[in-house]
Amino acid sequence: MYTEKVMDHFQNPRNVGEIENPSGMGTVGNARCGDIMRIYLDIDDQQVIRDVKFKTFGCGAAVATSSMATELVKGKTVQEAMQVTNKAVMEALDGLPPVKVHCSLLAEEAIHAALWDYAEKTGIVIEGLERPRTDISEHEEEEEY
Numbered sequence: 001m002y003t004e005k006v007m008d009h010f011q012n013p014r015n016v017g018e019i020e021n022p023s024g025m026g027t028v029g030n031a032r033c034g035d036i037m038r039i040y041l042d043i044d045d046q047q048v049i050r051d052v053k054f055k056t057f058g059c060g061a062a063v064a065t066s067s068m069a070t071e072l073v074k075g076k077t078v079q080e081a082m083q084v085t086n087k088a089v090m091e092a093l094d095g096l097p098p099v100k101v102h103c104s105l106l107a108e109e110a111i112h113a114a115l116w117d118y119a120e121k122t123g124i125v126i127e128g129l130e131r132p133r134t135d136i137s138e139h140e141e142e143e144e145y
């Protein structure tokens with residue numbers, strides 16, 4: 001049911017933990033399944049994401065997608081990190097079962113929430129970034145895949 005990459009990132013998640021005094025931090029949840037994700041970003045003066053960590057209280061797919069998402073944003077600029085959508089993360093994992101696609105939204109939203117926090121603190125404008133939702137289940141039906 002799960003690809004090898006999903007199993008690998010689920011069993012050996014990368015970048016688990018937290019960052020003290022992060023440049024940005026975001027927490028989002030899905031009220032329907034009760035899963036929660038928190039992302040910490042360490043961003044330097046050049047707006048490059050030097051380090052990223054995550055913590056999750058979530059299902060295996062949420063762990064795997066967060067792990068892959070953190071790998072994809074590390075070393076990127078904050079603007080480039082906007083390209084790391086849940087679709088990009090799923091592609092990098094060679095796909096997710098359809099019932100688990102919503103789990104990948106947690107990682108994308110948590111990264112956006114952390115970027116939003118950073119943008120608010122620094123006054124930097126990140127193109128395309130919208131105010132994050134704290135509960136991703138509200139709009140789930142509207143999402144199309």
Ligand code: FES
Pocket residue numbers: 030033034035058059060061062100102103106
């Ligand atoms: Fe809730 Fe996967 S079931 S994030």
